[in-house]
Amino acid sequence: MGRPTAQVGHPTGQVSRVRRLATPLGILAAVAGAFAYVGAVDPNESGHYPICPLLKLTGVFCPGCGGLRSAHAFITGDLGAALEANAIATVGYFLFAVVWVLWLGRAWRGRPLRIALAPAWWWGVGAVLLIFTVVRNLPFGSALAP
Numbered sequence: 001m002g003r004p005t006a007q008v009g010h011p012t013g014q015v016s017r018v019r020r021l022a023t024p025l026g027i028l029a030a031v032a033g034a035f036a037y038v039g040a041v042d043p044n045e046s047g048h049y050p051i052c053p054l055l056k057l058t059g060v061f062c063p064g065c066g067g068l069r070s071a072h073a074f075i076t077g078d079l080g081a082a083l084e085a086n087a088i089a090t091v092g093y094f095l096f097a098v099v100w101v102l103w104l105g106r107a108w109r110g111r112p113l114r115i116a117l118a119p120a121w122w123w124g125v126g127a128v129l130l131i132f133t134v135v136r137n138l139p140f141g142s143a144l145a146p
Contacts, residue, residue: 009062020107028100039075042067060134063088063129066146088132 066086073081103113135141
């Protein structure tokens with residue numbers, strides 16, 4: 001037998017490109033939806049979101065504390081307030097955007113996105129999060145507290 005034929009009206013290249021782009025575009029839609037919700041429902045007003053369990057039980061700010069306020073400020077265009085609420089989260093928004101653009105570009109060209117970080121990088125990320133958490137809970141690091 002011969003080669004399999006493409007679907008009528010859909011050359012094989014276009015169908016596979018649509019499939020390759022579906023995941024990064026779906027992730028973008030989910031993230032945009034979450035940011036739209038946080039942008040519309042202000043976390044600065046009490047009663048909309050639960051309190052961080054670690055903060056409630058211990059009084060200690062976790063690395064994520066202030067993340068919703070940061071996302072709200074970011075989506076409404078107040079970068080300064082976003083950094084004040086949670087600097088690590090704000091950096092993460094930009095990092096996500098860079099990785100997503102790389103992912104989309106590679107998917108468009110039919111190449112997989114491979115981010116292979118050595119264990120030292122993961123330990124480094126963990127160390128930064130730990131240091132951020134400790135410093136934001138000390139008196140001299142109160143500028144990092146939400």
